[in-house]
Amino acid sequence: MNKLAILFFVVFVSGCTQEVIIQDDLQADVNDFDINAVIIECDSLCNVNADAYCLESRVIEVNGIEINGTCRAFSKTGHVEGFNRCNGYCSDYDISTTMCKVNEAIDENCDGKI
Numbered sequence: 001m002n003k004l005a006i007l008f009f010v011v012f013v014s015g016c017t018q019e020v021i022i023q024d025d026l027q028a029d030v031n032d033f034d035i036n037a038v039i040i041e042c043d044s045l046c047n048v049n050a051d052a053y054c055l056e057s058r059v060i061e062v063n064g065i066e067i068n069g070t071c072r073a074f075s076k077t078g079h080v081e082g083f084n085r086c087n088g089y090c091s092d093y094d095i096s097t098t099m100c101k102v103n104e105a106i107d108e109n110c111d112g113k114i
Contacts, residue, residue, distance in 0.1 A: 035060050039082050042071035046086035054090035054097055065112030069100035079110040 038058050045053040053071045060067050060074065072090045075083035076098050090097065100110035107114055 035062075035080075035082065038071075038074070039084075042075065042086075043084055045071060046084070047089055050089060050093070053086060054093040062110075062112045065102055067100050067102055067107060067110055067112055069107075069110055070097050073098050073100045074110055076110070 038060050041058070042053065055070060057068050057070060058074075060069075060080070062080065071083070071086070072093070074080045075085045078085070079100075100107040102112055102114055105114045
């Protein structure tokens with residue numbers, strides 16, 4: 001009877017561990033997709049919609065940290081990998097729109113580190 005209980009426990013714990021790994025993999029995929037979706041959106045706005053590209057705030061997740069910023073902020077000097085810069089497109093907009101924020105604090109490198 002004890003061997004049966006131990007076997008059941010091992011199978012149960014193994015199943016839980018497997019489930020956690022699967023959930024972590026899915027979470028990573030969701031985060032990658034979110035960033036890629038914002039990159040695609042920003043690329044589509046470059047040289048087409050200045051207000052949306054330069055002023056509208058979006059959210060990405062980097063290393064588990066939610067970062068708020070505009071397409072302009074994410075793409076500035078290549079801080080966030082994958083974002084393409086729309087050169088000179090926001091020259092008529094206040095420089096403050098190039099700042100990313102984490103919980104309302106300025107995140108100058110848009111990397112979640114304050």
